[in-house]
Amino acid sequence: MAYHIVGFTEREFFDSVGGVSDRILRTLQEASFRSMQAAARDRVSYVGKRVMEVRTIAAFEDGGLPAEFNQYMELFYLNDRALEECQAAGMQLKVIGTCATEGLPENAGILLRLPLYLQQSTVPNLQR
16 A cells, blocks of 8 residues: 655644635545444445555654654654545645655554545455
């Protein structure tokens, strides 16, 4: 699984990161709930489930940020599905890199992990 790294400088951190963090959480919670309601109404069509995950780490935490990102104050790691949902909601996040699950820093905490239910028609070759 790939994670997309979104970085915030010190200025961005103090100016808006709380708002961005809240917006990411709200956007993904709403997407999860909407898909859950749709799946409950039409169980035949909603046969897949994916997980949206966001992890975060800040410069002031034990272990700090990975060296290549020392110009940032906080990093968010969004998996593919989480980034897609944020972009679909109109969020313009500054992606500064990507990493595989194995490349996640050990001190990156899970901010959010939610299911997203998918229609058969949206997932090619989805196995039941």
